[in-house]
Every structure is written in C-alpha cells, then in structure tokens.
Amino acid sequence: MKEVSVVSQVVTPSPIREMFNRAMGMEGVVSFTVGEPDFLTPDHIVEAAVAALRRGEHKYTPNAGILPLRQAIARRTSETHRLEYDPAEEIIVTAGGIEALLLAMMTILNPGDEVILSDPSWTNYSRQALICSAAPRFVQVDAAHNFLFAPEALEAAITEKTKAVVINSPANPTGGIAGREALERLAGIIMRHDLWVISDEVYRELVYDGNEAFSMAMLPGMRERTVVVNSFSKTYAMTGWRVGYALGPACIIGNMVKLQENVAACVNSAAQYGALAALEGPREPVDRMVRAYGRRRQMILDGFASIPGLACYTPQGAFYAFVDISATGMKAGAFAMDLLEKARVIVVPGHAFGDASDKYVRLSFATSEENILEGIARIRKYMQER
Numbered sequence: 025m026k027e028v029s030v031v032s033q034v035v036t037p038s039p040i041r042e043m044f045n046r047a048m049g050m051e052g053v054v055s056f057t058v059g060e061p062d063f064l065t066p067d068h069i070v071e072a073a074v075a076a077l078r079r080g081e082h083k084y085t086p087n088a089g090i091l092p093l094r095q096a097i098a099r100r101t102s103e104t105h106r107l108e109y110d111p112a113e114e115i116i117v118t119a120g121g122i123e124a125l126l127l128a129m130m131t132i133l134n135p136g137d138e139v140i141l142s143d144p145s146w147t148n149y150s151r152q153a154l155i156c157s158a159a160p161r162f163v164q165v166d167a168a169h170n171f172l173f174a175p176e177a178l179e180a181a182i183t184e185k186t187k188a189v190v191i192n193s194p195a196n197p198t199g200g201i202a203g204r205e206a207l208e209r210l211a212g213i214i215m216r217h218d219l220w221v222i223s224d225e226v227y228r229e230l231v232y233d234g235n236e237a238f239s240m241a242m243l244p245g246m247r248e249r250t251v252v253v254n255s256f257s258k259t260y261a262m263t264g265w266r267v268g269y270a271l272g273p274a275c276i277i278g279n280m281v282k283l284q285e286n287v288a289a290c291v292n293s294a295a296q297y298g299a300l301a302a303l304e305g306p307r308e309p310v311d312r313m314v315r316a317y318g319r320r321r322q323m324i325l326d327g328f329a330s331i332p333g334l335a336c337y338t339p340q341g342a343f344y345a346f347v348d349i350s351a352t353g354m355k356a357g358a359f360a361m362d363l364l365e366k367a368r369v370i371v372v373p374g375h376a377f378g379d380a381s382d383k384y385v386r387l388s389f390a391t392s393e394e395n396i397l398e399g400i401a402r403i404r405k406y407m408q409e410r
C-alpha cells in the first residue's frame with residue numbers, strides 16, 4: 025500500500041485530546057478544558073433557523089454565503105470597526121472561524137512560506153499552516169506585553185520567506201488584548217516588510233473591565249493587507265452551528281470564495297439564517313452571557329489570588345485563565361497529569377500552545393460557577409498537600 029500524504033502525517037492531534045483521553049472513565053472530574061460556551065444558543069436564533077427550514081431554505085447558497093447575512097456582517101463591522109466592506113466582494117461566510125482561517129492561509133501561503141505565530145497561540149494555527157505546506161514560525165510572547173508580539177521580537181523573526189502574521193485578540197489561550205498603540209508599533213514593521221495579517225477576532229465581543237478590542241484592520245494602511253476573521257461560535261453560543269466569516273480585500277476574499285466552492289460549497293443554509301438573526305436580533309442575550317463570564321472570571325482571579333505558588337494572568341477578554349506554574353518547579357504536562365490524578369481537575373498544559381509555554385496551564389471559565397468553586401478548592405488543596 026502506498027503511504028498517506030506527508031501533510032496528513034505532519035499534522036498531529038492536539039495535546040488537549042491527550043488530557044481528555046486520560047480523564048475518560050475517571051469519576052467526578054472537574055474540567056476546565058473546553059473552550060466553548062456552556063450556554064444554549066439564544067431562542068430567537070434557533071427560531072429563525074427553524075423558520076428558514078420550514079419555509080424551504082433547503083438548497084445550496086452562494087459560495088460566499090447568503091447576501092443578507094453578508095450585508096448584516098458589513099453593517100455590524102461598520103459599527104464595530106468603523107470600516108466599510110463590500111458584501112459582494114469583500115466578505116465570505118465560512119464553516120466557523122476555523123474554516124475562514126484555513127481558507128485565508130490557503131489563499132496567502134505557498135509551500136515553503138513562513139507564517140509568524142505567537143507562542144503561546146491557539147493550537148490550530150500551526151497545523152493549518154502545515155496543511156498549506158508552509159512553516160509556522162513561533163515568536164515567544166509574555167505577560168508584560170499582554171502576550172502580544174514585542175516589536176523587536178517580531179522583526180527578528182521575519183525572513184525573506186515570511187508572508188503573514190497571525191494576530192489573535194482577545195487571545196486564546198491567554199485572554200490578552202492588543203491595544204491600539206501596541207498594534208501601531210507592529211503595523212509599521214508589517215508594512216515595511218510587506219506582510220499580510222490574519223486578524224483572528226472570534227473573541228472580540230467577550231471583553232471585561234470596559235476593555236475594547238482594537239483591530240489591526242482599523243489602522244491606516246492596514247485594511248488592505250488584513251484578513252479579519254470572526255465567528256458566531258463564541259459570541260452567540262453557536263459552536264455547533266459552524267458559522268464564521270472573513271472580511272478583507274477583494275483579491276483575498278475572491279480567492280477564498282473560489283476555494284470554498286471546492287471545500288464545503290457553502291455553509292449550512294439554515295445556520296446562515298440563524299446567524300442573520302443573531303446579528304439583527306436583541307443584544308441582551310450576549311450581554312447576559314458576557315456578564316456571566318465576567319463573574320466567573322472574577323471567581324477564578326479571586327481563587328488563584330488565594331493560592332500561593334500559582335500566578336494567574338488577568339484575562340482582559342475571551343474566557344480563559346492562563347496560570348503560571350513555574351513556582352512549582354514542574355513542567356506543565358507533569359503538573360496537569362498530577363493535578364488530574366490527585367485532585368481530579370483537568371486543565372490544558374501550556375505546551376499545547378507552543379513549546380515555550382510549558383510553564384503555564386490554561387483553564388477555560390466557560391463552565392458553571394459551581395464547577396469553578398469546586399475546581400479552585402481542589403487546586404488549593406492540591407497545592408497545600410504537594
């Protein structure tokens with residue numbers, strides 16, 4: 025039998041899966057692993073999708089997505105980013121943010137090109153780069169810079185093969201947000217080296233303490249070299265619906281639409297009508313979920329403040345707590361395994377997000393307040409007894 029492709033072999037399963045497998049079959053485990061809202065999708069969205077099915081929206085849609093949804097995305101982005109995008113040529117609806125990211129990389133990257141990612145960053149970026157036969161190049165980021173690239177470090181990582189930089193704000197796994205001034209410093213470098221930016225903004229609306237996420241696309245000269253990726257998954261508790269989108273210059277989006285024709289053809293039609301209702305309907309359900317995440321975040325921060333030896337970075341957005349465990353003297357993988365075995369708590373070891381992030385573990389606080397209280401109590405006891 026001939027071997028399967030190189031691409032299918034170099035793309036390895038995420039280490040997050042390993043933790044799940046270990047925990048399977050264990051009784052009474054408190055899990056902080058899952059990066060998805062524990063809320064149900066708001067009713068008006070569900071009803072809009074059901075109504076679409078009932079009135080016969082059963083066919084393929086345009087590859088770029090239904091026009092009313094692209095128009096609603098344009099209107100919303102005009103409010104949030106103060107940028108105008110043409111629904112006909114500059115917006116594509118995708119199967120979640122993840123497909124938008126992959127199509128963007130497939131459009132931008134040639135085999136052998138390099139794409140710059142932060143360490144830590146969301147596990148899937150590097151694998152998507154590998155699917156494109158491109159090379160992920162990691163730049164270590166730290167809490168002092170809100171886990172955004174330090175300008176000198178970014179510039180030092182750029183080679184003649186570098187084609188793009190991925191910026192994720194608010195970030196998974198850290199909850200860090202990139203402010204306008206920090207992005208301005210990076211934009212100068214990016215323009216000087218003529219790079220593309222993939223700006224992953226899927227957590228844009230989940231922000232705390234009055235923080236606001238800024239977008240690279242909003243800076244002068246950057247809209248034309250930035251692909252903005254967003255999603256309905258996190259904001260509207262719609263992970264299973266698989267609807268996301270990208271906005272960018274027509275030369276990029278047009279090619280993404282061409283690729284889409286050969287990948288998924290289009291996003292599920294009823295789900296697109298649900299997404300349309302999400303944008304056009306009341307904001308109250310989103311505000312309610314954000315307030316709930318805000319309370320849980322505070323519980324996590326208060327909890328870790330009372331546990332000597334563990335330092336939790338204050339997340340400004342998303343729903344993740346990134347905890348520095350270096351005072352324990354353990355690597356993240358060993359710490360996570362030990363915590364699971366002795367305290368029955370699952371966290372994600374930092375090496376899932378990059379080799380240099382081995383001194384951190386990630387906890388998702390998209391889980392109930394009871395789980396958070398119980399989990400924190402167990403972690404505290406574990407730390408006292410170790």
Ligand SMILES: Cc1ncc(COP(=O)(O)O)c(C=O)c1O
Nearest residue numbers: 120121122146196226255257268
């Ligand atoms: C940083 C980041 N980007 C993109 C996604 C993709 O989400 P979806 O494909 O559900 O929109 C996720 C999901 O966890 C994420 O954490």
